[in-house]
Amino acid sequence: MLTILFDGVAYGMLLFVLACGLSVTLGLMNFVNLAHGAFAMAGGYITLVLVNRAGLPFFAGLAIAFLVTALIGALFERTLYVHVYNKNHLDQVLFTIGLVFMSIAAVDYVMGSQQVFIRIPDALQGRFELFGIGIGRYRLLIIVVCGLLTVALQLILSGTRFGSRLRASVDDARVARGLGINVNGVFALTFAFGSGLAGLGGALGAEILGLDPTFPLKYMVYFLIVVTVGGSSSIIGPFLAALLIGIADVAGKYYVPKFGAFVIYTIMIVLLIIRPQGLFARAAGR
Amino acid sequence: MQPAAVEKVDRYLAGRARWGALEYVFWLLALASIWHGYFHLPERYLILTEIAWLGLFALSLDLILGYAGIISLGHAAFFGLGSYVAALLAKHGIINEPVLALVVAGLAAAVLGFATSFLVLRGSDLARLMVTLGIALIMREIANQIPEVTGGADGLQGVTIAPILGTFAFDIFGHVAYTYCLIVLFVLFLLARRIVHSPFGLSLRAVKGNPLRSSLVGIAVDRRLVAIYTVAAFYAGVAGALLAQTTAFASLDVFSFERSADLLLVLIIGGTGYLYGGLIGAVAFKLIQDSLATFDPQYWQYWIGLLLVFLVLFGRIYGAIIAALIFAVARWLQLSFFECALIMLAIGLGYGHIQKGLKLLDGAIARLVGHARSATPMLAHRKP
Numbered sequence: 284m285l286t287i288l289f290d291g292v293a294y295g296m297l298l299f300v301l302a303c304g305l306s307v308t309l310g311l312m313n314f315v316n317l318a319h320g321a322f323a324m325a326g327g328y329i330t331l332v333l334v335n336r337a338g339l340p341f342f343a344g345l346a347i348a349f350l351v352t353a354l355i356g357a358l359f360e361r362t363l364y365v366h367v368y369n370k371n372h373l374d375q376v377l378f379t380i381g382l383v384f385m386s387i388a389a390v391d392y393v394m395g396s397q398q399v400f401i402r403i404p405d406a407l408q409g410r411f412e413l414f415g416i417g418i419g420r421y422r423l424l425i426i427v428v429c430g431l432l433t434v435a436l437q438l439i440l441s442g443t444r445f446g447s448r449l450r451a452s453v454d455d456a457r458v459a460r461g462l463g464i465n466v467n468g469v470f471a472l473t474f475a476f477g478s479g480l481a482g483l484g485g486a487l488g489a490e491i492l493g494l495d496p497t498f499p500l501k502y503m504v505y506f507l508i509v510v511t512v513g514g515s516s517s518i519i520g521p522f523l524a525a526l527l528i529g530i531a532d533v534a535g536k537y538y539v540p541k542f543g544a545f546v547i548y549t550i551m552i553v554l555l556i557i558r559p560q561g562l563f564a565r566a567a568g569r
Numbered sequence: 570m571q572p573a574a575v576e577k578v579d580r581y582l583a584g585r586a587r588w589g590a591l592e593y594v595f596w597l598l599a600l601a602s603i604w605h606g607y608f609h610l611p612e613r614y615l616i617l618t619e620i621a622w623l624g625l626f627a628l629s630l631d632l633i634l635g636y637a638g639i640i641s642l643g644h645a646a647f648f649g650l651g652s653y654v655a656a657l658l659a660k661h662g663i664i665n666e667p668v669l670a671l672v673v674a675g676l677a678a679a680v681l682g683f684a685t686s687f688l689v690l691r692g693s694d695l696a697r698l699m700v701t702l703g704i705a706l707i708m709r710e711i712a713n714q715i716p717e718v719t720g721g722a723d724g725l726q727g728v729t730i731a732p733i734l735g736t737f738a739f740d741i742f743g744h745v746a747y748t749y750c751l752i753v754l755f756v757l758f759l760l761a762r763r764i765v766h767s768p769f770g771l772s773l774r775a776v777k778g779n780p781l782r783s784s785l786v787g788i789a790v791d792r793r794l795v796a797i798y799t800v801a802a803f804y805a806g807v808a809g810a811l812l813a814q815t816t817a818f819a820s821l822d823v824f825s826f827e828r829s830a831d832l833l834l835v836l837i838i839g840g841t842g843y844l845y846g847g848l849i850g851a852v853a854f855k856l857i858q859d860s861l862a863t864f865d866p867q868y869w870q871y872w873i874g875l876l877l878v879f880l881v882l883f884g885r886i887y888g889a890i891i892a893a894l895i896f897a898v899a900r901w902l903q904l905s906f907f908e909c910a911l912i913m914l915a916i917g918l919g920y921g922h923i924q925k926g927l928k929l930l931d932g933a934i935a936r937l938v939g940h941a942r943s944a945t946p947m948l949a950h951r952k953p
Contacts, residue, residue, distance in 0.1 A: 315695060362917035366882055372694040373640055374881045377837060380830050381877025388871030389906040500826060504702060511699050544710045548703045555696050556688060 286417040287537050288530060293422035295529020296429035297491065299522050301484035301502070302509040303436065304356075304477015306521045309510055310453045312368050312470055317379040319481055319506055320499030321386035326352040326482020327494045328394055331401050341404050348486040349479045356478025360471050383499045391496040398495040401486065425487055432480070436518055449473060508551045586766035595845065596755065603748055614743035620855045621750035622811040627835045627847025628754075628761060629804030635841030636765055637797045638777035639689065642698050642829050643705030644805055646685075647678040649823035650708060651806025654678075656725045656819035657718070665731040667814050671753065674810035675803045681708075682802020686795045702826070709824035724820030728813070739815070746815040753811060754848075757804060761844060764800065773797055834877060840885065864900065871906055872896055878913065882920065887927050891916070 305319040326348040333344040359382075367378050403421060410419040440446040452459040452466045460466050485498070492502065505528065513524030528547060535546030602617060626648055633639040654674040657663075664670045688700050712719045719725055732738040737745050764770050775783040776790050784790045813819045822828070831854070838857075839850025857876070861869035875895065879888035899909050916923065 309695070315698070358914065362914045362920075363878070363882075366917065366920050370881065372698075373634075373833075373837075376640065376642070376698065377833060377877050378881040380833070381874040381881070384830075384870045384874030384877070385906075385910065386874075388868040388874065389910065392868055392871075392906055504706060507699055507702075511695060541714055545707060548707045548710070552688060552700055552703050552707075555700055556691060 287534055289416060289418060290422060291530030291533035292526060293419075293425045293529070294491065294533055295526035296426055296433070297484055297488045298505055298509055298529055299525035300429045300432055300480050301488065302481075302506040302525060303518065303521055304474070304479075304481050305506050306510045306513065306518075307449070307453070307473050307477050310514075312456075314364070314368055315372055315375045315379065316364075317376060317503055317507075318382040318386070318499065319478075320501075320503050321383055322352050322356055322478040323481040323485030323488075323502070324386065324390060324494070324496070324498040325355060325485070326479075327401070327485035327489045327498070328390060328399075329482070330486035331394075331399055331489070331494070335402050341401075341407075344401075345483060345486050349483040352482025352485075353475045353479030355482075357471065357475035360474040360478075364474070365467075365471075383503070386499060387496045394496070396496055398493050399489075400494070401489045403490060421490055425491075428487065429484075432483075433518070433522060440518055445469070445472075505547075508547065512551060512554050582766070582771070592845075595848075599751060599755075603744075603751065614747050616855055616859060618743055618747045618750050618815050620851050621747065621754050622808045622815070623832075623835060623855065624848040624851035625750075625754045625757060625811065626805055626808035626832060627839065627851050628758065628844065629801045629808060629847075630832055630836050631841055631844060631847045632761060632765075632801040632804065633798055634836065635843070635846065636770065636773045636777060637794055639794065639798065640694055640697055641689075641701040642826070642833075643701030643703070644801075644832055645824050645826070645828040646701070646705040646708045647682055647802040647805035648809035648812075648828065649705075649712070650681055651675060651678045651809030652813040652819045652823045653712060653719060653725065653809075654806070655810035656728045656813040656817075659730050659814070659817075660725065660728045666735065667730055667733050667749075671807055671810045671814070674813075675807040678806020678809070679799050679803035682805075683795065683799040686798040686802075689798060690791055690794055702829075705824055705826070705829060709821060712821055712824060719819075719821075722821060724818060724822075726818065728817045728819070730814050730817055743815070750811050750815065753807065757807065758844065758848075761804070765844065769793070769796070831873075834873065837877075837880060838885070838889075868906070871909075875909065875913065882917070883923070883927065 301323050302319070304322075305316060308314050308316045308319070329351050330344040330348040333339045333347055334341055339347070363382075367375055370378075407421045407424055410417050440450060448459070448464050448469050451462070451464060452469050456466050485494070492498070508528060509521050509525045512528070513521030528550065531550055532547050535542065535544075539546070626644075629647075630641065630644050633641060651674040654677045655667075655670050658670045658673060659665065659667075664673060685700075685704050688704070689697055691700075713721060716722075730739055733745070733749055737749070739745050765773075772783065772788045773793055775786075775788060776793055780790050809823060812823070835850040835854045836847055837850070838853050839846035839848065858869065858873070861872050865872065872892075876889065876892040879892040879895075882888060883891055895909060895912055898904070898912075904912075
């Protein structure tokens with residue numbers, strides 16, 4: 284029972300790191316980025332190449348995956364995404380689906396279509412018992428890393444000048460612009476950072492979520508659920524939503540395996556009906 | 570309103586609802602394709618049949634997207650349900666006659682559409698995207714979890730379709746199948762045409778334009794949306810049933826996300842809000858897909874994605890031209906996907922300049938057309 288809770292928390296934390304970049308994109312620019320999972324996949328494959336083929340240590344692989352994915356994110360944001368911000372939602376959906384299709388085919392071409400695994404250090408494998416709870420070492424690592432990231436994000440958002448600029452821009456981009464905040468610059472930086480986090484999440488999660496070229500499509504729904512359910516006004520909303528979904532998904536698959544996948548979709552639809560603006564959203568200011 | 574003004578509006582609306590010459594040409598061409606296929610291209614029937622049901626499916630999406638402004642990423646839910654219902658009815662011999670089974674499959678999808686329309690009504694574009702997507706995924710999961718009924722991941726096999734109306738048996742070349750699909754498409758198209766030109770259809774357009782204002786002039790917004798969503802679900806169900814009947818097979822693939830995404834692309838290629846968009850888009854999409862698949866059988870999805878990106882960036886016409894150019898250059902120089910992506914980024918970087926150039930080109934074309942108009946007296950009095 285507690286083991287399931289533990290696994291669920293690990294899964295939820297992972298989802299949060301994967302999806303929090305998306306929550307900013309959606310909240311700040313009102314931009315539907317279905318291709319967010321493609322950045323996560325990029326991070327996963329970069330780590331794979333570095334660790335399995337080049338023989339780099341696992342943690343170095345993670346760090347490089349974060350940096351490289353952030354760079355790719357910045358590149359795409361500056362060259363392509365920037366032209367699509369003021370188009371309607373339908374165009375945004377089509378544009379990002381196009382990117383997803385391209386990424387799937389390209390990765391399939393370069394890396395092959397089979398599922399791959401990143402070699403993790405022996406010290407992180409296996410599980411141990413603590414007060415009767417079975418704790419997987421790798422999952423513990425995920426919780427620690429993601430937990431630290433969450434705290435860091437929260438501190439950045441609430442404590443730094445950049446954080447307050449970002450919050451102002453999310454709340455009301457027009458007024459923020461009027462106050463002289465460079466909303467586009469804030470956004471570009473956040474987009475790159477969010478992509479980097481997604482890449483890190485993809486690399487960390489390859490062990491649990493699996494990694495193959497269809498990754499962006501398979502988990503697109505999960506990311507979107509986290510964001511729509513959590514709302515985009517704070518970091519706490521998506522965080523709690525991710526935990527809720529992680530625990531519900533793991534518990535659902537364990538207790539009612541026959542209906543495992545229903546649980547999460549049903550939760551999403553019910554929540555959207557009760558709270559169309561998201562679970563923790565304030566009344567929209569726009 | 571003045572009686573004279575009412576009359577004017579009436580006349581205008583009647584004029585809009587009248588059949589244009591191009592429409593006759595379109596359907597005569599469709600009719601001709603039956604004979605043409607019969608004598609010259611029997612092996613093309615498969616793709617023609619696919620175009621017919623895809624066109625119907627896209628028409629269904631056009632009804633909600635083009636006329637009511639509802640974005641859906643899960644239209645495959647209704648398509649798939651119709652498909653499975655038709656296949657199951659035929660397999661267990663409940664309803665043998667295909668046309669009747671078609672209607673029943675469509676009605677089943679309509680019931681699902683009616684039930685879920687209340688969920689779709691709520692919330693913003695994003696919530697709608699999520700809910701429609703979620704419904705399609707749930708449908709897929711249901712079909713996956715009851716293999717004793719649906720055949721699970723292996724698909725529903727052993728379906729035999731009885732002759733249409735008891736007389737026309739499906740032949741091995743697909744001649745009957747294509748004719749059948751085309752007739753169904755035409756009948757349902759007539760119905761859709763009637764719907765969108767009725768007062769109901771006009772009120773839908775008002776809702777699409779501005780829901781708040783249209784509710785102020787007395788249009789029951791929610792009820793209109795529920796109605797059109799249900800009708801669209803019926804159409805999608807029939808399209809799915811056509812697929813199941815012409816292939817005598819149904820599989821989980823009918824619910825897939827790619828199907829809903831491809832459908833959006835079909836409609837975007839053809840254009841929304843004039844009913845022919847879905848049909849023209851279906852023809853174009855299948856031709857593109859077919860030729861891409863012969864050039865690059867394994868990775869044709871890459872080029873579809875590239876096409877989508879450029880359609881959004883540069884509009885329908887120029888986007889398609891640029892994507893085609895990149896494709897041609899990539900084939901000519903044997904470029905890798907990576908290099909193509911770099912080209913894409915470079916074009917994104919020069920976006921502003923390219924847009925400026927295209928505007929100049931637009932102006933030049935408009936001037937040329939203007940000259941041609943004034944030079945030919947027949948066209949001169951018609952306003953563009």
